[in-house]
Amino acid sequence: MPRVHIDVMLKDEILDPQGQAVERALPSLGFDGVQQVRIGKHIVVDLVDAEDLDARVTRMADKLLANPVIERFEYRIVDA
Amino acid sequence: MRIGVVTFPGSCDDRDARHAVTVLGAEPVALWHGDADLQGVDAVILPGGFSHGDYLRCGAIARFSPVMGGIREFASHGGPVLGICNGFQVLCEAHLLPGALTRNAGLRFVHRDQHIRVEAATAWTAGIEPGTVLQIPVKHGEGRYVHDDPDALFDAGQVLAVYCDAAGEASETADPNGSIRHIAGVSNAHGNVVGLMPHPEHAVEALLGSTDGARLLGAVLQAAVV
Numbered sequence: 671m672p673r674v675h676i677d678v679m680l681k682d683e684i685l686d687p688q689g690q691a692v693e694r695a696l697p698s699l700g701f702d703g704v705q706q707v708r709i710g711k712h713i714v715v716d717l718v719d720a721e722d723l724d725a726r727v728t729r730m731a732d733k734l735l736a737n738p739v740i741e742r743f744e745y746r747i748v749d750a
Numbered sequence: 751m752r753i754g755v756v757t758f759p760g761s762c763d764d765r766d767a768r769h770a771v772t773v774l775g776a777e778p779v780a781l782w783h784g785d786a787d788l789q790g791v792d793a794v795i796l797p798g799g800f801s802h803g804d805y806l807r808c809g810a811i812a813r814f815s816p817v818m819g820g821i822r823e824f825a826s827h828g829g830p831v832l833g834i835c836n837g838f839q840v841l842c843e844a845h846l847l848p849g850a851l852t853r854n855a856g857l858r859f860v861h862r863d864q865h866i867r868v869e870a871a872t873a874w875t876a877g878i879e880p881g882t883v884l885q886i887p888v889k890h891g892e893g894r895y896v897h898d899d900p901d902a903l904f905d906a907g908q909v910l911a912v913y914c915d916a917a918g919e920a921s922e923t924a925d926p927n928g929s930i931r932h933i934a935g936v937s938n939a940h941g942n943v944v945g946l947m948p949h950p951e952h953a954v955e956a957l958l959g960s961t962d963g964a965r966l967l968g969a970v971l972q973a974a975v976v
Contacts, residue, residue: 680852683898684852684896685852685855685894685928687853687854687855687856687857688853688857691857734806734810734814735806737807737810737843737850739842739849739850739896740850740852740896
């Protein structure tokens with residue numbers, strides 16, 4: 671049974687206030703050397719079969735899981 | 751005139767929107783997200799709230815509601831559609847409006863009275879001169895408008911309003927959320943589909959502190975009468 675891990679991230683040019691807040695918090699906790707933090711979503715989808723897998727996952731992400739106006743996605747398939 | 755107000759699971763300003771329609775002397779028609787039939791209304795409002803819990807992204811799930819099929823059809827024939835706050839987010843997710851709404855710069859949920867300057871003439875701003883400053887409340891956590899070519903939107907007359915101060919000056923300090931070019935609302939290319947982060951339905955009676963919202967919502971009624 672294929673399991674798909676999908677990462678959805680704001681495009682680089684889109685401001686990420688959450689990431690900035692964490693970016694500022696880390697040095698205050700003593701973690702030096704942090705250049706940038708970006709926060710996104712990790713989505714796990716279990717499918718009952720592997721038919722046409724890449725096309726299906728891409729359609730899911732394009733249509734619902736990511737908003738192509740502001741986000742990009744990548745995925746990897748395990749247990750396929 | 752009959753104005754439909756959609757209720758999604760998690761909408762919270764639908765009753766206020768229906769009340770505002772009544773104050774304006776029109777007939778509000780409650781529309782349900784699960785029903786594609788718009789019941790022959792003359793205009794549609796998508797109200798504020800947190801449709802489907804804002805899960806995944808604001809408006810991402812509501813966009814696929816059966817009622818959105820009816821609204822897409824209605825809009826394609828020039829029917830006036832207004833999305834307020836979450837309704838604006840739904841219309842962007844549905845690609846009925848350009849751009850997207852993202853988390854506020856500064857991370858705060860902002861709830862305050864807000865001045866906006868009307869920029870363009872649309873179905874929902876008929877009779878309001880561009881440059882007019884209105885006072886209408888905002889209340890949102892994800893209202894930062896983004897678009898990859900805002901100049902083109904201004905040039906095309908698709909920017910409905912920008913955040914400004916009482917004198918009509920747009921600036922960083924007057925902008926509640928960090929929107930690009932301080933954009934508070936946009937329309938589609940035809941001007942019949944409009945999205946607005948501020949809440950005109952909360953500014954229709956003197957008791958609420960401003961009646962400027964009634965001017966915006968009333969524009970469609972005026973346009974229909976003419």
